[in-house]
Amino acid sequence: xxxxxxxxxxxxxxxxxxxxxxxxxxxxxxxxxxxxxxxxxxxxxxxxxxxxxxxxxxxxxxxxxxxxxxxxxxxxxxxxxxxxxxxxx
Numbered sequence: 001x002x003x004x005x006x007x008x009x010x011x012x013x014x015x016x017x018x019x020x021x022x023x024x025x026x027x028x029x030x031x032x033x034x035x036x037x038x039x040x041x042x043x044x045x046x047x048x049x050x051x052x053x054x055x056x057x058x059x060x061x062x063x064x065x066x067x068x069x070x071x072x073x074x075x076x077x078x079x080x081x082x083x084x085x086x087x088x089x
Contacts, residue, residue, distance in 0.1 A: 007078045014077060018070025019063070026059050 033040075034050065041049035 010077055011074045014074035015067065015070045018066055022063060022066035026062055030055055030059065 033055065037049035047054055
């Protein structure tokens with residue numbers, strides 16, 4: 001903000017970084033879950049090992065949690081006083 005960035009640009013930057021990391025983690029997790037689904041199928045009752053609704057539901061839930069977890073620091077970054085931030089640096 002001190003160097004001319006708008007509040008929506010900072011919000012987009014922080015949310016974008018958080019979502020990028022979340023999407024990478026979800027992709028790695030789903031790949032690992034598919035790879036281990038044969039082993040894990042013994043522990044699942046009433047759900048198929050490769051149930052797409054479960055995978056999509058968990059991925060969406062994790063994305064929502066990541067959005068909320070990224071939104072809180074983004075909101076805090078927007079509300080900080082630019083002069084105080086420069087003094088701290």
